[in-house]
Amino acid sequence: MTDAALQKTPLHALHLELGARMVPFAGYDMPVQYPRGIIAEHLHTRAKAGLFDVSHMGQARLEGAGAAAALEALVPGDIKGLAPGRMRYTLFTNEAGGILDDLMVTGAGDHLLLVVNAARKAEDFAHLERHLAGKARLTRLEDRALMALQGPAAAAVLARLAPGAASLGFMTGAALPVDGEACFVTRSGYTGEDGFELSVPAGAAERLARRLLREPEVLPVGLGARDSLRLEAGLCLYGHDIDETTTVIEADLAWTIQKRRRAEGGFPGAAIILGELASGARRKRVGIRPEGRAPAREGTEITVADGAPVGRVTSGGFGPSADGPVAMGYVAAAHAAPGTTLQLLVRGTPRPARIVPMPFVPHRYHRG
């Protein structure tokens, strides 16, 4: 049932062997779940450790004396101030203050390492190359796989194969051998749990994945649980919760703009973004807790009591750890305060819901 037109990650054969249900995602044939199912995979990740194949994401190296300055011309994050080994979440913005993609940037000594979304990687890398103007050189790391090991047992598991990993702080990274393979390891992830992402030579990926899966705490986890985990953690999914039409401030991502960049600007859409930062945006991304058990899916209209529309759900589903429906979406600024009661129009029926702070499940990042 695999489509020949779809690309395969270096772990594709392993997914099939593990009994995964494969689906097309961003041009790749990817595991949405394994036989245990999304809820079991989700809960296992929060209880022990889950191994995710995220090799479809775009990895690249940016090098040259002007690399940080060149990247700062495209993102509002402080990249020049990124110390070696530190990692930062940032955004490619457009002239309207909207978001072209979100990405992770890690300082790796004489170069920067970038991880961007699979569905956006071709556009992102072309965008970067157009604007580098000879000041830096971009190299796509197509010969590397990317795996995420996430959950409270991740550090203990990885320490058995890479003694240096446990000493990494949250949002830091280092080149480390993992079971003898030359990896770049960061303490980061997309689940709200402690965990790591491992950039691995493609040829070593399957052996290393099998090695990690032999550890008693580790189970394979698919894209289905990756989505429910990140939604409970209140993390944005590009193309759903953020896109070219949502500004950085509307998306409640002002925290990604460090002090110097707020003062200096110098990124696409800076005038709009810094203007909204000072005087507020007309709408805001919020967490939504539907009453009852019915999930409110992406696209669900949000109204006030008299039926007037005030926004729309951008991600919504069932949160296995929250044990109920959870959603995020955009609402007019006047209705964005936590505690506000609104209605969700689910299949034509208004259902009560409440604006709540995110995350839905507390983050448990490593703060050692």
Place this chain on the structure above:
Amino acid sequence: MSTVKYTRDHEWVRVDGDVAVIGITDYAQTQLGDVVYVELPELGRRAEQGKEVAVVESVKAASEVYAPVSGEVVAINEVLAGEPGKVNVDPMGEGWFFKLRLANAKELDGLMDEAAYGAFVEGLH
């Protein structure tokens, strides 16, 4: 002796006298994955064959359930409100959705028996 019939949309209907019990098949629950919510029709509603009558939601998505036959809704499975996972565990038994009083028993003749449905599902692979 009751008879069980199946639809191409993967509903099953078990007929006992003039009452039909309806649910989704094991194949359907496998395809859906973990069921987290079932929206059932109101008692007394008149369901029409082939028209949407319920919604079953997995972690990933919502799917419509169509009435395999026409009739009046005379019972719904209240257990599913608290334990929607019954649909995964026992789709043909405790995971039933609702009961209809048959409006036209002849509609059953157009549905598949177990052997025909089994062959139909085989053909989907």
